[in-house]
Amino acid sequence: MWIYEKKLQYPVRVGTCNPRLAKYLIEQYGGADGELSAALRYLNQRYSIPDKVIGLLTDIGTEEFAHLEMIATMIYKLTKDATPEQIKAAGIEDHYVNHDKGLFYHNAAGTPWTAAFIQTKGDPIADLYEDIAAEEKARATYQWIINLSDDTDLNDGLRFLREREIVHSQRFREAVEILKDEQGKKKIF
DSSP: OOOOOSSOSSOOOOSSOOHHHHHHHHHHHHSTTSHHHHHHHHHHHGGGSOHHHHHHHHHHHHHHHHHHHHHHHHHHHHHTTOOHHHHHHHTOHHHHHHHTTOOOSBOTTOOBOOGGGOOOOSOHHHHHHHHHHHHHHHHHHHHHHHHHOOOHHHHHHHHHHHHHHHHHHHHHHHHHHHHHHHHHHSOOO
16 A cells, blocks of 8 residues: 655755756656656566565655655746746746746756656666666766755755665665575576
């Protein structure tokens, strides 16, 4: 059973309207290494992985949806009071023309989200290494966004998300070791 609490996983605060910063965050909303891609990757992979790590993929996959919700809230708060001039100055006028200030799954460069952004091989070890790489790429992206941001309120939430990516990477590394140990005892795939 899945239970949804009607609150964000971590509080989202934004110091000021900043559409340029929202543009960067869109990468984590609809980009190849963003939260939507991660959630769908893990929830899809769980069907072809040994029972010992199904729960891990389910747990992390659903948590990624909580992160997606936080990113959406950040983007909304950064753009809700933006003027058309600010939107244009931020370089997101194409998004504005198509969606106003509504969210749409695309990356920071405007490329729409596609299922090609997510991978699965059907080999548990290969998939877990892909997951580790995905978490490390998301961690790096969060750090780069923090480096570009001077919004201390927003950076607090971004640091939370960055740290969760590190935890997820560690958990996937542990899962690799569990499966390798099991593979050494008997052939499981």
